[in-house]
Amino acid sequence: MSLNLDGNELGEEGAEVLAASLVRNRGLKYLELKDNIIGDAGAKALAQGLSGQTDMVLLDLTSNEIGIEGAKAIAHYLIGRQEDYPVWSERVSEREEFIPSHTRCLPSVACLPVCL
Secondary structure (H helix, E strand, O other), X not given: OEEEOOOOOOXXXXXXXXXXXXXXXXXXXXXXXXXXXXXXXHHHHHHXXXXXXXXXXXXXXXXXXXXXXXXXXXXXXXXOOOOOOOOOXXXXXXXXXXXXXXXXEEOOOEXXXXXX
16 A cells, blocks of 8 residues: 655644554555655654554655654654664764664665754
8 A cells, every 4th residue: 555645735733643544554555755844743743653554665754844853753663673674874964973874765665854
């Protein structure tokens, strides 16, 4: 099952409503949420809603307003699935901080550019 909501300007509230529906509806493989004005609160809600989605193949959150806190929440969801996908780190800021690359882009699982 796939869901493409690219460019719908869901915002925080829309992401929270979507997250609640993800808890009740399992089997989602592709979730595309590019360009939806989703910030940290929406990303955190989505991470909770996605926690039971074990078949996820693609989660695309590019071109949103997700910062470090939201990225950490999504990374936590993805790290729970790390037995299927390797974890590695990548430099993501001029301060040379390292965070799991899940918060940037894990090929064929999640794309999430971090707003620094």
